[in-house]
Amino acid sequence: MDRLLGGNPLAEGLVGDRQPEPCAMVIFGASGDLTRRKLVPALYSLARERLLPSGFAIVGMARRALPFAQDMREAVGQFARRRPVDEALWESFGGAISYVSGDFDDPAAYERLRLHLHELDLQRGTRGNRIFYISTPPESFETILRHLGQAQLISKSERPFTRVIIEKPFGRDLASAEQLNRVCLDVLREDQIYRIDHYLGKETVQNILMFRFANSIFEPLWNGKYVDHVQLTVAESIGIEGRGNYYDQAGTLRDMVQNHIFQFMTLMAMEPPVAFEASAVHDEKVKVLRALRELPMSEIDRYTVRGQYAAGFHQGQPVPGYLEEHGVAPQSQTETYVALKLFIDNFRWGGVPFYVRAGKRMARRVSEIAITFKQLPHALFSGPMGKLSHEPNVLTLRIQPDEGITLKFLSKVPGPTIEPRPVTMDFRYGTSFGIEPPEAYERLLLDCMLGDGTLFARGDEVMASWKYCDRVLSGWAERDAHRKVALPSYEPGTWGPEASANMLARDGRVWRRP
Amino acid sequence: MSQGQDFRQGERREGWAVPLDAVAAFTQGASVSVAPERIEQELLSLWRRASERAQAQGAAFAVTRACQWNLIVHTHGETELLSAKQIIDMVTESVPCRVLFLHETEDLGDGALIGDDGVPLHASVEANFRESPSGRREIVAEEITIETPQLHSRRLPGLLRSLLLPDVPTALLVANPARDAEWLRPICGDADRFVFDSGKLSGFGELGKVAIVLEELYGTSLGSVERMDLGWLRLWPWRLLLSSLYDAPQSRAGLGRLREIVVRYTEGGEVSALLLAGWLMGRLHLVQTGTLASDGTAQLVPGAGSPVKGPVQLRLGLDPGGRGPTGLQEVALLQGESTLSAAVCPDGGGILLSSPFQPSRTQPMRGRPDAELWVAALGVGGRDPLMYEALRLGAALLLGDEIFREQQQPEVRW
Numbered sequence: 060m061d062r063l064l065g066g067n068p069l070a071e072g073l074v075g076d077r078q079p080e081p082c083a084m085v086i087f088g089a090s091g092d093l094t095r096r097k098l099v100p101a102l103y104s105l106a107r108e109r110l111l112p113s114g115f116a117i118v119g120m121a122r123r124a125l126p127f128a129q130d131m132r133e134a135v136g137q138f139a140r141r142r143p144v145d146e147a148l149w150e151s152f153g154g155a156i157s158y159v160s161g162d163f164d165d166p167a168a169y170e171r172l173r174l175h176l177h178e179l180d181l182q183r184g185t186r187g188n189r190i191f192y193i194s195t196p197p198e199s200f201e202t203i204l205r206h207l208g209q210a211q212l213i214s215k216s217e218r219p220f221t222r223v224i225i226e227k228p229f230g231r232d233l234a235s236a237e238q239l240n241r242v243c244l245d246v247l248r249e250d251q252i253y254r255i256d257h258y259l260g261k262e263t264v265q266n267i268l269m270f271r272f273a274n275s276i277f278e279p280l281w282n283g284k285y286v287d288h289v290q291l292t293v294a295e296s297i298g299i300e301g302r303g304n305y306y307d308q309a310g311t312l313r314d315m316v317q318n319h320i321f322q323f324m325t326l327m328a329m330e331p332p333v334a335f336e337a338s339a340v341h342d343e344k345v346k347v348l349r350a351l352r353e354l355p356m357s358e359i360d361r362y363t364v365r366g367q368y369a370a371g372f373h374q375g376q377p378v379p380g381y382l383e384e385h386g387v388a389p390q391s392q393t394e395t396y397v398a399l400k401l402f403i404d405n406f407r408w409g410g411v412p413f414y415v416r417a418g419k420r421m422a423r424r425v426s427e428i429a430i431t432f433k434q435l436p437h438a439l440f441s442g443p444m445g446k447l448s449h450e451p452n453v454l455t456l457r458i459q460p461d462e463g464i465t466l467k468f469l470s471k472v473p474g475p476t477i478e479p480r481p482v483t484m485d486f487r488y489g490t491s492f493g494i495e496p497p498e499a500y501e502r503l504l505l506d507c508m509l510g511d512g513t514l515f516a517r518g519d520e521v522m523a524s525w526k527y528c529d530r531v532l533s534g535w536a537e538r539d540a541h542r543k544v545a546l547p548s549y550e551p552g553t554w555g556p557e558a559s560a561n562m563l564a565r566d567g568r569v570w571r572r573p
Numbered sequence: 574m575s576q577g578q579d580f581r582q583g584e585r586r587e588g589w590a591v592p593l594d595a596v597a598a599f600t601q602g603a604s605v606s607v608a609p610e611r612i613e614q615e616l617l618s619l620w621r622r623a624s625e626r627a628q629a630q631g632a633a634f635a636v637t638r639a640c641q642w643n644l645i646v647h648t649h650g651e652t653e654l655l656s657a658k659q660i661i662d663m664v665t666e667s668v669p670c671r672v673l674f675l676h677e678t679e680d681l682g683d684g685a686l687i688g689d690d691g692v693p694l695h696a697s698v699e700a701n702f703r704e705s706p707s708g709r710r711e712i713v714a715e716e717i718t719i720e721t722p723q724l725h726s727r728r729l730p731g732l733l734r735s736l737l738l739p740d741v742p743t744a745l746l747v748a749n750p751a752r753d754a755e756w757l758r759p760i761c762g763d764a765d766r767f768v769f770d771s772g773k774l775s776g777f778g779e780l781g782k783v784a785i786v787l788e789e790l791y792g793t794s795l796g797s798v799e800r801m802d803l804g805w806l807r808l809w810p811w812r813l814l815l816s817s818l819y820d821a822p823q824s825r826a827g828l829g830r831l832r833e834i835v836v837r838y839t840e841g842g843e844v845s846a847l848l849l850a851g852w853l854m855g856r857l858h859l860v861q862t863g864t865l866a867s868d869g870t871a872q873l874v875p876g877a878g879s880p881v882k883g884p885v886q887l888r889l890g891l892d893p894g895g896r897g898p899t900g901l902q903e904v905a906l907l908q909g910e911s912t913l914s915a916a917v918c919p920d921g922g923g924i925l926l927s928s929p930f931q932p933s934r935t936q937p938m939r940g941r942p943d944a945e946l947w948v949a950a951l952g953v954g955g956r957d958p959l960m961y962e963a964l965r966l967g968a969a970l971l972l973g974d975e976i977f978r979e980q981q982q983p984e985v986r987w
Contacts, residue, residue: 066825068856068880069816072959078813081820109810113817113936151923151937181932186820491639492669 079508081114082188082220083179085172087203088195089119089127089158093226095134097257098192099156101500103135106152107145108497110505114184119158120172127158140498155183163199169210176212187219190507194226201242208246215248224253224507227318228309229516232532233525240518250337253507254516258319258426260499262488263462265514267326267428268335270456270464277454278331280432283411287451289327290414290429290571291320294421294554298368298378299395303386310393312528315417319426321348321524322516323458324413327428328403341517348523352402359534361565366396366556368420369548378420378551392539392546395419398559399531400566414563416570420551425573426458440477450481453571462496463487596622599700604718609686609696612717612736616698623700639669640714642951643743645733645764647724649677649752658716663944665701665714668951671738674718675729681720692726694719724756733760742766744951748773751782754790761790764798768950771804771844771964772900777865777971780844784968801955803946805963807899808849810938811915814924815853815904818913821930828857829882830909834873837892842900844967846889849901851967852959857881865889865970887970896921898940 084102086094105111119127132153136144159175161168179185189212193203204223207213213221223243230236243252258264271278280286293315299306306314325344332339354362370380381387381395396418403413432452440449453467464486472478488496506514547556554560554570563569595605599619607615646661648654654676661672681695699716717736721729737743745764750757751774761767767787774780791798819825834853838846854861858879862872869889875881895902897917905914913928923935941949949955 066822067816067819068825068828069812069819069853071856072957073809073813073816081817113813114934147937182934184817184926184931184934492641 078110079112079505080188080220081112081184081186082190082508083116083118083176083183083185084190084192084504084508085118085120085176086192086194087120087163087199088193090121090123090125091194093194094119095130096138097498097500098194098504099131100135100139101498101504103144103148103152104140104498104501105505107141107148108501112508114186116155116157116179116183116185118172118175118179119156120168121160122162124160125158128153128156131156140501163195163206164202166206166210169206169212173210173212189213189219189221190224191221192224192226197228197231200225200239204242204246213246213251215246215251220251220510221247222251222253222507222510223247224255224504224515226255228313229254229318229521230525231309231313233522233529236521236525240522244518249518250510250512252518253503253512254518254521255503256318256322256516257499257503258458259322259514259516260501260503261458261462262496262502263456263458264323264326265502266464267323267456268340271327272331282407283409285432286408286411287431287433288412288414288566288568290431291324291327291416291427292429292571292573293320293417293426294424294573295419296373296421296424296552298420298551299381299384299387301385303384305386306395307387307391307393311395311397311417311419312531316397316399316415317524317528318516320415320417321527322520323428324401324415325520327430327456328408328413330407335513337512337515337517340513341520345517345520345523346405347403348520348527350403350405350408351523351527352404354527354530354534356530356534356537359531359538361562362400363531363534364396364398364556364559364562365394365535365546366418366549366559367391367393367546368395368418368551371551373420373551380548392535392543394546396421396549396555396559398555398562400562412566414568414570416555416559418549418555422552422554423573424460427573428456428458429571429573430454430456440479449479455571455573461487595619596626599623599698600626602700604697604699606695606697609694609719609732612696612698616715616717619698619700640671640738640741641668642670643673643737643741644670644951645673645675645743645745645760647675647677647745647747651678651680653748654678654718660944660947661716662701663942664947664951667948669701669714670951671714671736671741672716673733673736674716675724675733676718676720677722677724678720679722681722692721692723692728694721694726694729694732696720724753729756730759730763734763737763744768744955746947746950749779749783750786750790751779754786757786757790761798766799766801766951766955767791768801768803768947768955771802771848772807774804774844775841777843777847780847780964781968781971784964784972787964799956800961801950801957802848802960802964803943803950804844805848805957805960806946806949806954807941808845808852808901810941811849811899811901811904811924812852814915814926814936814938818906818915818926818928818931821928823930824911824913824928825880827908827911827930828880831857831881831885831906832883832909833886833888833905833907835888835890835903835905835907836901837890837895837903838900839892839895839897839902842895842897842902843889843891845900847967847970848963849904850887850889850970851963851965853906854887854966855959855962859885861966861970861974864973871970898938 086098088094102117132149136142159172161171176189180187191207191213193200195203213223230239271281325347328347329343332343367381370383371378382389382391398416401413401415430453434451435449438449449469455465457463466484467481469479470482472480503514547558549556560570596619599605600623646657648657654674681693687693697718701714701716742765743763744766745761746768747757748770750769769783771780771783774783787800791800836846836850854873858876859873859881860876862874865871871887873885873887892902895917903914903916905912911929915924915926918925918935923937925933925935927933
């Protein structure tokens with residue numbers, strides 16, 4: 060506590076309100092969509108909630124000259140969680156926004172930035188503390204990190220603090236992720252690096268830990284003795300939305316599974332950490348990733364399914380197929396749908412399949428974890444047609460939309476007969492708390508200001524997830540090199556290709572319809 | 574949040590001359606009179622019928638109730654009731670509550686029923702609902718208003734208890750508990766959190782009375798009933814800015830030579846000044862040597878663990894032309910030859926922070942709306958041991974610290 064307060068007797072009791080220390084936040088890639096849609100509106104929301112420090116400044120940095128503060132005023136008006144904009148608040152918040160233009164590979168730009176930040180320390184009381192948010196295309200990450208180091212804008216010293224937030228993707232395979240990590244660690248300590256995955260800032264993802272470790276009734280059932288299988292779904296109803304050039308180089312495995320799905324799968328599957336602090340949580344998460352059973356390359360088709368959306372109709376509108384999208388190679392083998400069957404080989408989850416699927420142009424937008432419990436060993440209740448089959452209990456953690464938790468169980472239909480009917484117990488954030496959960500970026504930016512890396516990915520987690528995905532990618536590449544056939548296609552507005560349903564059917568299971 | 578119409582602009586409860594049946598009136602946010610002994614049954618019936626009607630009209634979802642708190646709110650007079658209801662409309666947007674207004678009034682109209690104890694009571698119910706982000710309507714919370722000219726009625730505590738939803742904590746919000754504490758005694762034990770508002774008190778003396786009443790009702794220990802002061806929450810920006818003056822190591826080092834604390838307040842800001850002084854005394858471990866003199870001064874000495882090395886004069890003074898949003902105009906700490914201060918700017922648009930160890934800067938400060946304070950008081954902000962400390966030390970400056978010495982002092986822990 061004393062370290063946090065810096066020995067300031069008047070700060071006691073204020074830190075408990077999660078009030079960060081004064082700092083300046085520099086956003087590289089300030090002209091990008093993320094800054095406009097998410098980052099600055101999130102910072103505005105924090106200001107509105109009175110969670111920003113008394114000394115705070117935002118500095119945008121990008122190549123071209125911009126009327127940055129003015130653009131951000133429009134962006135906040137358009138994208139802030141709570142609108143209309145509070146003009147009195149904007150007066151102070153907008154006054155903290157400034158801009159430095161320059162090429163990311165021009166040392167003079169970093170010198171201008173250094174002088175500007177020094178000015179802000181004097182004018183706005185930011186006290187030398189810096190957060191650099193690198194929200195540029197990935198090819199600029201290393202350049203920016205090296206120049207920040209050379210300009211002594213970042214250092215490994217503890218005080219004043221310097222932290223760097225790096226947007227995804229952190230590498231495009233294991234080798235490139237390791238290379239980027241080496242560059243980071245040349246100029247920063249691990250605890251200064253905040254690898255952001257906005258899914259981890261969602262209330263429902265954070266609530267996985269609360270649900271598991273603050274309730275006594277679920278954890279005893281949270282293992283292979285009671286759980287039959289787990290399904291993790293991240294489905295998007297949209298297509299690639301004009302991002303063909305990027306997406307065709309990435310694919311769904313890189314874009315969704317390596318980061319989002321593996322992050323919330325680890326939270327769902329990990330052992331209880333010894334404390335709710337960053338290092339203890341990361342230690343447990345990385346153990347899950349290291350326990351993932353190595354994919355048998357000779358059976359890659361039994362454990363993985365790829366697909367591409369075809370042309371058709373989605374929500375009543377005609378939509379192009381993936382191969383017709385702008386920027387996509389005509390013979391592209393990039394997947395817009397992926398399904399995996401995983402095993403976590405440890406005491407808790409031995410033998411329990413984890414079925415993972417993610418895709419674009421699916422029936423609806425939904426992210427969820429569904430835990431299906433084992434059937435009872437004996438069906439007690441009979442009907443006119445003999446023994447009644449019992450549907451299994453399913454616990455569903457809905458991450459988006461309609462955030463909440465549902466438990467499905469059987470109940471007797473009222474009346475003289477013995478007829479079981481599945482019913483649900485529902486918890487929904489909307490009805491229980493009445494409030495709109497904060498945007499994920501609000502939580503994550505605040506955590507970074509507070510120096511709390513719990514909801515960010517640690518380097519070894521990222522490497523472990525890339526290691527698994529690399530093997531999948533190698534398996535697919537090997538298979539394509541050996542016998543290249545077009546990926547299975549699926550109709551827009553469905554839940555993926557038939558091969559995906561077949562993967563579960565072979566195990567006597569079916570995908571949920573979320 | 575909607576009440577069928579937008580009542581936030583002071584229109585609430587007016588204009589309900591349009592004839593509506595009870596269910597329509599209820600779901601549109603109008604007040605429906607009910608017999609006091611049948612409040613719960615009538616509410617259940619109204620909810621059920623509202624739900625059936627919504628489904629019959631093709632609504633995809635049934636009407637839903639949500640509740641995180643039972644919130645008992647005491648009001649006195651029509652103006653207070655109207656204001657409290659407007660605040661509740663905003664509060665329940667963030668914190669759905671079953672709200673029980675306990676309204677003291679002589680004007681009960683014709684619908685009041687006189688009980689066995691001869692005290693007339695009138696009851697009515699209302700619904701707070703809103704559109705969910707997905708566009709479907711969700712009922713969020715309900716309000717019950719009990720009006721009576723005499724809160725001492727013997728049947729009132731039992732009636733209130735019967736209306737508290739189970740498995741939900743209860744908060745009791747009484748702006749000035751010193752005004753009439755007698756009726757509070759039978760029900761104060763039913764609350765998990767007691768909220769008052771020192772900002773509504775006038776003059777130094779009332780803070781002392783409130784402190785004594787709270788000690789009588791709940792003792793000094795933190796115990797199971799948490800207490801929170803909305804006035805204390807209003808001071809939070811001042812505390813934050815003052816603490817920022819001590820971020821620099823040199824300013825902290827200079828605390829050893831602290832010789833004077835000056836708190837200047839605006840008209841009606843006496844209680845804020847006392848609370849802030851209590852907070853500074855607690856954080857700097859300063860102990861009073863006597864009570865506050867008529868000129869607003871008191872002598873303090875360093876206690877155990879204090880960073881201060883010598884005696885300190887506390888000086889509270891009125892600034893008649895002051896424009897501070899929270900009743901405070903300036904706080905200055907004089908240490909050696911240095912002065913560290915936070916003062917309202919001449920245009921009232923912010924707080925000027927001055928220190929020889931940091932560049933001067935102006936920080937914006939806005940008063941926090943009452944609804945925001947209520948929400949904070951019902952959240953984690955409602956648990957602040959420093960509030961007890963500041964209240965006790967502030968009140969002791971008026972009454973002498975002997976009055977609180979006989980009982981166990983609250984321990985401030987984090």
